[in-house]
Amino acid sequence: MTSPTPQQAKAGTARSGMIDGRFVRNTWYMAGWSDDVGEGKVIGRKILGERVALYRKADGQIAAVEDRCPHRHAPLSLGRVVGGDRLQCIYHGLEYDATGACANNPHPPGNLPSRAKIKSYTVVEKHKAMWIWMGDRTPDTGKIPDFSVLDNVPEMWTTKRDKMSIKANYELVVDNLLDLSHTCYLHEGILGNADTVESEITIEHEGDDVIAGRHATDCEPPGMWKMLWPEHPPRVDKFSRIRWMAPSTLRLFVGVCDIGKPFESGTGYHAIHMLTPETDRSTHYFFTAVRFGVKTTDETVNRDIQEKIGKMRRFAFEEQDAPVIEAQQVVIDEAHNTLDPINLSIDIGPVRYKRVLQKMIEAEA
Ligand code: FES
Ligand SMILES: [Fe+2]
Known part of the structure; x- marks a missing residue:
């Protein structure tokens, strides 16, 4: 693959909103x-x-x-x-x-x-x-990015170490993950719902890491969380905190808890997303999850939950995220005019990580 010149790359960034073709x-x-x-x-x-x-x-x-x-x-x-x-x-x-x-x-x-x-x-x-x-x-x-949450964890609390391929630039996948507002629409019913649309959005920087948070209060738990917590209260707080570690790995702390209580008192999982560019138009997507705050004790139930988390997440990525991300890539590549994406409040995570990424790429150049 031929890398574009800095001028071409800059034009690509302006045209599509991606730092296109440079790693x-x-x-x-x-x-x-x-x-x-x-x-x-x-x-x-x-x-x-x-x-x-x-x-x-x-x-x-x-x-x-x-x-x-x-x-x-x-x-x-x-x-x-x-x-x-x-x-x-x-x-x-x-x-x-x-x-x-x-x-x-x-x-x-x-x-x-x-x-x-x-x-x-x-x-x-x-x-x-x-x-x-x-x-x-x-x-x-x-x-090496910190995924120590995968070390020394009982096998029962982790899901399959899975992988798939996405026919799109890895930045479109990072954009998807650092803005989890899409769970309320694209994954409606499984990972989000109408109650979780309105959320408090936070952004933090730790060194080069960018951490985007979403916190919705007084919600009906979406399907995944009902499954993880069979005795769940009717209304909960739903939280997510996703950390981008340059250039393309992410660690998500996501779950539900009693309204107004600390996140750690609830239940959920650490969702692991490791992206590796295959080319500038395809991405290896490695993923798994580790449960925390487990509220179920029966081993058969826990085995069942373990398998269902793995399957539901794969379904969400393969059947819901990937088709949209791949279609986005086609639309971007077909455009004859300049594409200048609109930024909404939900885009703060993607905007911030792209700044860090751009600086890293320029520093290498
Ligand atoms: S192609 Fe001849 S030894 Fe490898
Ligand atoms: Fe998604």
Whole structure:
């Protein structure tokens, strides 16, 4: 993929409201869940337009290299792990180590062509996920986004570690998540309802993080919350607090509680949203959830709730969010005129994170 010039990118921003086609590179992106790559397994994943082959070495560590053999350009992700730490091309058997150096050429044996070298990437496993550094500066593991809420949590309180793909720029997905007013319309009945439209909106900054809050009081609980809290009072407060961690991961604290009581006294879940640009027009969307303030004690009921949260959230993203976001992308790309989106009070989160993102991209340029 060719990156646009700064002038083209600026024109794209003005035209669509997106920082179109440019990525922060010196940062961590989620390459996948840790269990996507079992022992001896290889997967191919496109990240920021680059094809990457990820495999697990015999020592348990993940290796990531360019997913293209320099011989005849076969994807190395079709190959297999040999000798514990090398990736063998499926086509004619060249082998590469985790640094991207050719470690074996059978044609003839011992002759290592100087151009048989591929790019390698640093990958770290943390919070049950694989994090890849796509930039050319020294990786800083202290900057991996904090998803410690996923660590050491009983399996019963977490939902499936799921993933899907959205055919749109990742910014449209971040916009969707940092403005949760859409839950009252797009997810009406499941995640929001007419009572939750009118909400107090708050915005905070912590370093580069942007945190958008919504608090609606005296509401009928939407369907998800009735399911989580079978003995719920007829009217509740509904709250959400979503944290954007640059460039594209979000952690949401969402639930319901007795009217006027602290949020922590209620019940809900930490909703995890990890977005990784596949290209400038497609996004890997990884998600899961961890319950808090669990008010149900029966194990069968809790198992049922665990499965239903996972299924309802997948339904909401796949059947409700994705079609709108993908259609937005088509409309934006088809526009012949300048698009200058209207900003409403609900857009404070998206407006603020875009400022931070723009600065990061400019700082790298
Ligand atoms: S294409 Fe990989 S060894 Fe020939
Ligand atoms: Fe949504």
